[in-house]
Amino acid sequence: MHRFLRRMGGRLAALLIGGLFCAGVPAADHQHLNPEAASGRAAHQVAYADHYMASTANPWATRAAADVLARGGAAADAAVAAQMVLNLVEPQSSGIGGGAFIVAFDARDGRIRSYDGRETAPVGAQATRFMRDGQAMDFREAVNSGRSVGVPGVLRALWLLHQAEGRLPWADLFQPAIRLAREGFPVSPRLHALLAGDRDLPRQPAAARYFYDPQGRPWPVGHVLRNPALADTLDRIAREGPDAFYEGPIARDMVEAVAAHAVPGDLSLEDLRGYRAIQREPVCMPYRAYRLCGAPPPSAGPLAVLQILGILAHTPIAQAAPESPQAAHLFSEAGRLAFADRDAYVADPDFVQVPVAGMLDPAYLAARAALIRPDRSMGRAEAGDPPAGPARPGADRSHEPPSTTHVSIIDAWGGAVSMTSSVEGAFGSKIFVRGFLLNNQLTDFSFLAEDAQGRPIANRVEAGKRPRSSMAPMLVMRDGEPVLVIGSPGGSAIINYVAHTLVGVFDWGLDIQQAIDLPHVGSRNRATELEAGTPAEALAGPLRAMGHEIRVGDFPSGLQGILRLPDGRLQGGADPRREGLALGG
Template structure:
């Protein structure tokens, strides 16, 4: 059986066709994932993954097919950016619920030649015709899902523009070469995975869209079964056009017209225009970096709130004894949750698109300010709902944003032979985005990441209110950890607002508890987003729930489907890790 045929046939058939570097992965886990009755969102079903080690290059992504595509690019001498682009195109096809060319992304890259970290912003923007009352009716915000499943929720996609920008700076192979794996899979077909099947079964809104239903379900409205070979010739045609014509082929011409018509043709139409598409610009931004012990944490600056919140949490935690507490202990969960409350309280007030509003980043990361915030944490009692801080006297005029961010996104990390590193989180927002399906791909619903109301309950203006051309706040947290000025770790995750806690948990696990990267990812998820304290369901954390309640925590045991992907760069080589809660795989050579 050839490689592509083996990959298309599903996990049970992969061993005969995979190259040696993929066989280093946990093939026993892949075989387990081939069973249709597994709930792919449950952490405890799949158990632990095995770390993957390699000498020269590595990639970790949310799907084995995407990982294979990226690894092949790295084996050819491609850069980490090249590999991430190839993997992302495959993810658009095989993991359509999470990301794709109808959405956006944030990238953090380390250029080994220049010895420099660079951030790239491919976040969607609001259409020029959008106004702050877009999701209001009769003075109140419309129901959240009514906003999501509409043309009103679609922002100008940024993914291809930002990938083009990053490739221009860091690419080594031809742009067109990077689309070949995804084109081949789209034309030849791929096996529907257990996770995709499960999400299709439970999604009722996707069935209501004619184009989406025709692709994702059979003639009786049943989700395609696990192992069904699904082809997408329409997306292959789009990929060919973009491979030949670059990102302009998406933002202008027939593809752009079809996109705009699909948004306008929804029963609740949106106002995305051809001018919005042709005028979209991805941005190179200065990365956000902060010291942590002997390390430097670097990530995406606003409009993402993720790395800023993670850095706040880590600095606050440095004032607690968490580093000497056992992982998963009552004390560890308590301190971590309290730090999360403080960071999320600030996030909800201060963070939005910096091109539209002042985000006091330096004040929010000031060591003295964070020491004062840490003083609010008590060792045996919760602070309850944490208040936002007021580092520069802005609280009196800032409203609080309570908009949800839903857990459907993806993350890719890659390291190339030359030491270049890429950490990229991309998304179409909620599962299957707006559910609008055009030319073989889904469109985002990222505009619901804005506050649905432009003022809070006290009628203070919300920083993350919707405005024309503005980028909605995000929690995506692609991050790099530097040690002695060199990359030490690349990490990130999907998961909506919980991304912040997933990434911070992993950093604490590796940097404070001295765990391997895989063991840190495998730890049960926990934390607080300044509401209740969340514990991952069906894990050992259930044993401390009552003790947390006795400390005043409002505890909820919930599904916590993180999708962490990471690589650690050690003196002995590269260590790749993938979250066992999803279908991810790390591979290298």
């Protein structure tokens, strides 16, 4: 049926879709859903749909995206609508003051495109930006400052996506967020908990006036929070396009707010006017019977995911039970090897040579896999020497706090969008302007310019450069069509979250929700990490016996995935660790 709809004109398709059912709820009745209640019901249940589906980290955003799809919108249109709503209801994670990586499949021309909306360092940035007396400054001091703010990129990236693949008018896609900002939305349990636990946000007067009551207490769960300032901002961008954000009064207010911070930054009007999102070729690799594609550097996420899977293809992980010590051992060892290469080689490709082809070379991955012992951990892995790669640079251990969001969408024509967006740490830099928060993404750069041996670090701060990321929006293709759309928030752990979910679906035969629900295990080339409060904790003893150093902790992923089944139906999953929802029709 989806092939038939894809061949139909947009108006007829919209009429057909409008009468379809959306995850058991008629499309016309989306507005009657209570998002918080829906989130609670659907968190652990796989969703099914026949024609289109959206999965986001918040039910309000999912509903907005599903409504756009029901009106005949493309996945690109639904992504714009979802991101604007997420800016409002999940401000701790993403928004127009941040950046994004997008991978999209356009069913009209069969092309996969990748859009780089990563923030850039201001033209005044120096390599010593986050250093004091020759040492890296404290991360908390760096992040809660004007120095951490990069030039936002998400709007420019969404504009490129919409210009290439959208079907509905740009302005229409902002209306759900504008309406919700004016009418208000109930504060969710997650937002309340993050507000209550943040020591720095209340110290920023503009943010405190919005997020806290007059006594300085976080708004309680269920409080109807209105944001007329954001509604006005979005209304202007809807009418005038992204230039309304990057030039004029909004741009001036951003620059002034960054300069007025107690630790000022150097964001300028020139930086904002000059920002450009970039369309790049996605990074792709075959795996089993599929072709996996994701955003290329400066994101290290998909490249590392592909390395992990390429290494695991030489191991018996497919025969291991999903929650067994053997599976955890093999997956963690592959992660060590991928993270060692990531830390050494990946940065902004406009500034350094990133040996992408060499890092995915089959012979190289086979050689890396041969380093894995079946019964003993290798401990800390060293970076390899990929074919045609540069001299091994200094390794970098950048900070990447786990506050980001992900959107997965498939439309009725078979088009797809996988988008991961972020303001970096929870509530970004804490600088609040015209109803939105500015990012702290520049703390994703290495705080040091060179390592202890004097080798330059690829991900060092440089003017105009984009900091390395671990965001991993990915599409899995088969026979020229997307069969899986996946991604997650979670800082550098995103790489393990996404890779583990892909192994769950394609090696262990799990449905998308079961794969998302798997207890998190993995290594970022440090300790082997096991998710607290899950069956993974029971693996600690057997893994220690194999030489693993163990760390048990919370791993708040936010995986959003959509899988196309062999019969053409769509299967959606949302991470129960957050408030997400998958919804389709």
